[in-house]
Amino acid sequence: MSQFINAKDTTVLEAIDGTIRASGGELARLDGYPHIKVVVRANWDKSQVALVSGGGSGHEPAHAGFVGEGMLAAAVCGDVFASPSVDAVLAGILAVTGPAGCLLIVKNYTGDRLNFGLAAERARAFGLNVNMVIVGDDIALPHLPQPRGVAGTLFVHKIAGAIAESGASLGDVTAAAERVIAGTKSIGMSLDTCWVPGSPKENRIPEGKAELGLGIHGEPGVEQVSYGGARQAMAAVTNKLSQTMGNVPHVALLNNLGGTSELEMAILANELAGSVIGKNIKLIVGPATMMTSLDMRGFSVSTYPLAAEDHAWLTAPCGPASWPGCKSLNAVRKVEIPDGLRPIEPIPSKHPETEAFLKKCCECLIAAEADLNALDAKSGDGDTGSTLAVAARALIDASARLPLADHTQLLRAIGQELSQTMGGSSGVLMAIFFTAAGDAAASGAPMAQAYKAGLGRMQRIGGAELGDRTMVDALSPALDVLITEGVTKAALAARRGADYTARLSTAKAGRSAYVSEEQLIGHIDPGAEAVARLFECLST
C-alpha cells in the first residue's frame, strides 16, 4: 500500500499550501519555506490577544486547521513529529502579536517547550508581551510529573480563543488557559500503529490486541490490552478518566486519531454516552478528526469539568471549519413510526368478466413456465418462468379478495400482491407498474393509457430503455399499438419486439447486463418473451 504524498521532504509544505488554498482566503502563511512553516489568520489585525500554538506536524487538522476567528492567530508547524525551530516560532509570534500580547499554547514535549520557550524570550526582548502555557492532559501514566499534551489541547484553544476574541487581557486569557489545562484529562486507544510518511509501517499491535494510553507520535501505548469490541474499548478509556473526574458535569471531546471510520466513531460516541462517565457528560465535541496521529486507527477521549462560565465559550461560533462544534449530549430521541405503512386492504368485489380475464392471463404465464426458464438459463439463473408462474398461481388464489369490480383499485391491489409474492427486483418492478397504472386509472386515464403510465414509471425507476434487452422491448410497442389498434395487432408488435431482443448483443439493464455478448446473441430475452406470450394468449 502507498500514501498520497509526493516526497517526504515536501509533505508538510504541500499539506499547508493545500490547507491555505482551500480555506476560502481565511488563511495565509509566512513566506519562509521550507524552514519557517507558519500559518496565520489572513485578516488578523493584532487588536486582541494572539493565540499561537503548533508543534510537530502529523496531527492534522491540528494546528493549522484551528487557525481562525475565535481560536488561533497562528500555527507554527514543524516537520512530521518534529518540533519547529526557535526561529519559526519567533517568526510566528512576531507576525501576529500586537499591543494586546500573545499566548503560546504548547503541548508538553521537551522540544516544543524549549523552542517555544526560547522564542518567547526572544520576543520579549523585542518588548512584546508573551505568555506561555504548557498542556499536559494525558493520564496514561497517572504519576508522571510531566504528562504529554494531547487532544485536550483543543479545549484550551477553544475556550482561551473565545475569551481572547471577546477582547480580554493577556492576563485573563492566560489565567483561563491555565484553568482549562488544570482540569483537562485525556486518554487514547488504538488498534493499529500510524504510518509515518517515508518510513516503513510498523506493525506492532498483534491481532486481538489494542494499545491503551497513547501519545500522538506513534510511540507505543502504556499498556497492550486484549481487545473485545467497541464497548469494552470505551469502558477501558472511561474507567481511567472516571478516576480523575468526580461527580460533576463535564464536556467531553471524542477525537479520531486519524484512521478510524466515521461508522466506528459514531458507535464510539454511542458507547461514550452509555459509559460510566456518560451521565456526567453534558456537552460533546465530536466525534471528529481533530488531533491525529497521522492515519492511526484509534480514538481518544478528553474531559474537562464544565464550569458555568465555559459553556458559552465552548459553544460560541468560531471560524475554523475543523472545529466540529460543541453540542449537548442527549438521549436518543425517537419519533413514532407514521401510520400507513401497511397498505389499506381493498374491499373485495365480484366481476366475473374481469376474473376470467385475469385467470386467462395467469394461466397463459403458467403454461409458459418451462419455456421461459429455458430461455433464462441462457443468460441468467433460469428461473424467470418459475417466478412468473408462482406469482400467477398466487394471483389466481387471491382473486376472491381482489376488488374485481373497481379496476383502479384492482390495479393497485395486483401491484401489492405481486410485490409480496414475486419478491426481488421483478416483484418491485411489477408492483411499480401496476401501482402507477392504478394511479393513472384513478385520474381517469383509459386502461391502455394507464398501462403506458405504469410502464413509464417502471422504466424510469428501473432504468431500462428500449433496446436494452428487457421486457420493455416487447411491452412498449405492444401498448402503443393496443391503444389504437387493439389486442391482435398488439400481440404482433409484442412478438416483433421480443424477437428483436435476440439480435441485441448487449444488455444494458437488468442482470444480463453482466453477461457476455456470445451468451446473449440468438436468444430472446425471457421477460420480453413472457410479454409476447401473454399478448398472443389474449389475442386468441
Next chain:
Amino acid sequence: MSQFINAKDTTVLEAIDGTIRASGGELARLDGYPHIKVVVRANWDKSQVALVSGGGSGHEPAHAGFVGEGMLAAAVCGDVFASPSVDAVLAGILAVTGPAGCLLIVKNYTGDRLNFGLAAERARAFGLNVNMVIVGDDIALPHLPQPRGVAGTLFVHKIAGAIAESGASLGDVTAAAERVIAGTKSIGMSLDTCWVPGSPKENRIPEGKAELGLGIHGEPGVEQVSYGGARQAMAAVTNKLSQTMGNVPHVALLNNLGGTSELEMAILANELAGSVIGKNIKLIVGPATMMTSLDMRGFSVSTYPLAAEDHAWLTAPCGPASWPGCKSLNAVRKVEIPDGLRPIEPIPSKHPETEAFLKKCCECLIAAEADLNALDAKSGDGDTGSTLAVAARALIDASARLPLADHTQLLRAIGQELSQTMGGSSGVLMAIFFTAAGDAAASGAPMAQAYKAGLGRMQRIGGAELGDRTMVDALSPALDVLITEGVTKAALAARRGADYTARLSTAKAGRSAYVSEEQLIGHIDPGAEAVARLFECLST
C-alpha cells in the same frame, strides 16, 4: 487488527444512535429498529419541501450526517452496503412529508431505485406529492448508460436543500436537483480496499498500484493503475474529469473515502488546485470526509459547472456539521517574514574586570571537561564536559565582540552565543537562562536576582524541579545563598546540592529520566557537578 464495533448486526443501529446523541438535539430517529432505520430532523415542521435520501450504510457521514436545516429532512439507512426496504423508505417519506411534498434523492443502484421507487408509489397512493431524482455522477465508465451515484450527490443535497429551505415549490426543487445531476461528474481513486464489518478484509490492490474509477461499496475500480505519488494520482483523476468539464467555472468537492489521513487530503487539495482543472475551480467543498466507503484509503473528486444562481445556494449556511462549507479556491496567500528574526548584534564594549571574570568561568569549565564526561557516561552519552568546554572556548573567542561594559546586554548576548554554540536542549536552556536574566537585569534587578529570574524561567520551560536530578539541584541553592551570603557560601551550597543528586535514584527531567535506578545511584548528575565546580572556582 480489529474494528471499533460490537457486533455486525448492531453496527448500523449503534452508529445511528451515536450520531443522534451527539447531534445536540438536532436529530431524531423513527422508533422502528431494527428494520426501519430512519434519521429525521428533530425540529422539522413539514412546511417546506422535504428532501429524503439514503441507501446502504457504510458511507458515513452520509446520509444521516447531512440531515439538518438547509439539507435533508430525513435519511433512510440500510444495513452496510444494502438498500433499505420499501417499508423503511415509505416510513421516512410519511414522517417528513407535508403539503409542500417530498423529493427523493436516490443514488443510481438497482436496489435503491426499486425500493425508493416503490415507496414513492405507495406514498403517492396516500395522496402525497412525491418526486424522485436519480444521481449517476460516476464517470469511471464513460459510456455506461446507468452510471453509479457517488459523492457528487452532496451537490444535490446542498443546492436542492438550500432551495427547498427558501420555500420553493416541489417542482422548482426537483428541477434544480435535475439540473445539478445533469452537470455533476465524479471519479475516485484508492490505494487500498475497504473493510466491511464482520467480513475478512480483502487485500486486492498490490503494492505500487492504485484503483481508479471506484464505486463506494468496495467493488473493484475500473482500472488498476501504477501508483506514482499524490500528483500523478490527482492527474489521473482530473484528466478524466477535464474531458467532461469544458472551459467554464466549476465547483469541486474533494472527498475522503474514509481512511486517508488529513495530511494526505491536504496534499491532494494542493494538487487539485494545481491540476489541469485547477484554473476552472472557483469554489471547493472539502477536503473532508463526506461520502465514504467505510475506511477506504482513497479520495474522490466531484465537479459541477458553477451556474451564477448556484453560488449562493452552495455557500448558504446550513445545519449539518458534516457539510464542511463551500469556499473559494485561492492561490497560496503569503505574508512577508517579520523583521527581527536575526537578533540585533550588540555593540561591543570593553570592561577588563568583566572579561577576566568571564574568562575565569570558562576556563574552569574547560578544566572540568574530562571529569564531567566521565560522570555523564554513567547516565548519558558522556559528552556533557565536551559540550560545555566547546561552548566555553567559543565564548572566550567571542569576547572581543561582546558588550562587556553593559551587563544587561551582556547576559542577552551570552544567551545568544550559547544557543548557537552549544546546540540541542542544553543550548536552548542556557539561552533561556541568560536571556531571561538579561531581561530581569534590564528591569533593574541586582545580578544575583537576575540569575534567579533566569533559573525560574529555565525551570518553567524545561520542567525541572528541585530533586529531579539536574543542574537545578546545585544552581538553585547556590543562587539563594549568593544573594545574602556571597560566593563562598554559595559554592558550599552548590556542592551540597550536587552531592545530593548522587542519592537520587530517579531522574524526572532531562535525558536521564530514561535511565534505570541502578545506573544512577551513587553518581552525581554531571550538570549539577558543573555548577558546583564553577562556584568552587569562583570562590577561590
